[in-house]
Amino acid sequence: MALLGGDEGRPLRVAGEEVTREELFARASVVAGRVGGARAAAVNAAATLDTVVAVVGGLLAGVPVVPVPPDSGPAERDHILTDSGAELLLGDGDFGLPSVPVTGPGTASASGSPEPPGGETAMILYTSGTTGPPKGVMVSRDAIAADLDALAEAWDWTADDTLVHGLPLFHVHGLVLGVLGALRTGSALVHTGRPTPEAYAAARGTLYFGVPTVWSRVVESGAAKELRGARLLVSGSAGLPAPVFEALEAMSGHRAVERYGMTETLITVSARHDGERRPGQVGLPLRGVDTRLVAEDGGPVAHDGESPGELLVRAPTVFNGYLNRPEATAEALRDGWFRTGDIATIAPDGWHRIVGRASTDLIKSGGYRIGAGEIEAALLAHPAVREAAVIGTPHPDLGEQVTAFVVVSDAVGERELIDFVAGGLSVHKRPRAVRLVGSLPRNALGKVQKKLLPGL
Incomplete structure (x- = not known):
């Protein structure tokens, strides 16, 4: 199966602009034909359909895509562009790079395009830079495919679903899960532009993605009552407070699915569509994922649900390394295990609770x-x-x-x-x-x- 699932499937709507799969891949194929051979291509990742076309075009060409937050300041943006080695800008923006247009109709189909090797870098995603300048995380095509397939299994995500969210398109949550996930599964996508309660209520989806702030506002506005017809509400990127979990259940009838992941690992732990959901806990490892806890001295920590330790992850979804930072890569990846820097507890039955970051929590x-x-x-x-x-x-x-x-x-x-x-x-x-x-x-x-x- 091609990473993006091909041009058959249900339509996508982003900030009110709708496109069929065939139209999307035709437009993206034109972009791909213009960028082939570039070392990397930047995208001004605003919540627009043009961003989706640009990202898909880069992936079809086998060129690493570098999403740039549209609200990034000049210093952050310049660091991302310089560090990534981006040679082109897909779409509009004052980035000081040659620009490749992404608007207009397509004249070609992607169905016959050769699939780039799975081990190649699909995206260079930049971390938040809490301990210095943002680091470029090289995520492979195989890692993305493995993660999306594991999530489709855990959440029973199929082409019959309509995914709704309004999350930013420069992070794993909104872009990899929220756009590439819809493409790979064939589901419809409604990106609301902004994640307002009113937009979520009006979308009539079956599968919703949100962060805790979104779900809190959905509850406070009363819009949660309009989500009773949905199949699954997924919360991530931070812990969902128990009061919001409980209020969301009371109003919508849904116990939210919480999940855990990082830019470097994608999503590795989640509650399941057919399983238990526990407030404040992120569930069980996805298919193909191993986890363990270690103490500060590197020794093992008991899986008793009480003892905290640093969470280590081993999975096919783990990144290829930090761009231009071999020392940081070696520090983070040891003997096949990625050191997340997150503190967690693991219960005897395997359920994970994230306590916080080792550096601050x-x-x-x-x-x-x-x-x-x-x-x-x-x-x-x-x-x-x-x-x-x-x-x-x-x-x-x-x-x-x-x-x-x-x-x-x-x-x-x-x-x-x-x-x-x-x-x-x-x-x-x-x-x-x-x-x-x-x-x-x-x-x-x-x-x-x-x-x-x-x-x-």
């Missing part, structure tokens, strides 16, 4: 190792708390103290929230400081940017 306080995610979940159980983020901040005696940044809907004091957490968790896990803030800094996928919290 594993707090070492007074000799204890504390997962920030557990405290965030406890805070979110308070009826006045709308959002919560927890980090470790310096403490002269404990090394680090648990500090919470909280957005509330009603008047509530710091001491009340501290006592609320201490009443449900071990005393050493209670926040020693609570800061009430108007909002939490988030990226385009709704993930809290914890490095910015100390400045609030």
Whole structure:
């Protein structure tokens, strides 16, 4: 099966513009004919049909596609273009590169085009750059195909589905899953342009993708009631707070499917369409995926559902390496295992819970190792708390103290929230400081940017 599934299948609609598969592949084939042989091709990855045509055209040509966030600043954009070695820009944009037009009708079909080798890099996706300049993640065609096929099995995703989402087209969630997944399975796609509750409610899909912020807004607006006719609601890119999980179920009748992945691994763990869904947990490894936990000294961590350790992943979906960074690649990939940098617990029955990032979410306080995610979940159980983020901040005696940044809907004091957490968790896990803030800094996928919290 070709990576993109061929030109047979149901239509795609992006931000109100619809195209048949045949029309899409005809237009993309013209683009492919113009870019063949380029080292890499950049795409100004706005949420438009032209972006989809550009990406498909690059993939048909076997040229690595470099999605560039449309809101990226000049420094970030210049770094991505320089580091990736992009020689062309597919579509419009002031990138200082020769531009290949992607608009207009196609005159050719992709059905007879030879499939590039599966091990070749399909995309160069750039990380968020939380520990320095963004790194280029080289994702192969085989990795994408393996991941999409495993997800189709786990979610029973078929050509009979209509996928609905409004996620950015420069990340794994919105682009690889949300566009290439629809192409590979043959399902219809409705990309709403922006992920508004009204657009989700009006789309009448069977399969919906969203990040926690989207699902929270869908619940708050009442639009969740209009999703009762759907088959599956999938949440990812960050943990779905239990109150939102429960409210979504109450209004839509659906217990959300949560899943876990990274740019470097694609999606590796998920709840299944025909299985249990547990709030705050991301499920079981997908077909072909192995996982394990290690301590800071590299030793094994028990799969008892309580002991946190760094999550390691071994799978056919793992990336080819970081572009131009052999040292970083060697550090991340050891003996076939990718070090995710995420802290997790694994239950005896194999269910995974993501506690947070090792760099920001594993707090070492007074000799204890504390997962920030557990405290965030406890805070979110308070009826006045709308959002919560927890980090470790310096403490002269404990090394680090648990500090919470909280957005509330009603008047509530710091001491009340501290006592609320201490009443449900071990005393050493209670926040020693609570800061009430108007909002939490988030990226385009709704993930809290914890490095910015100390400045609030």
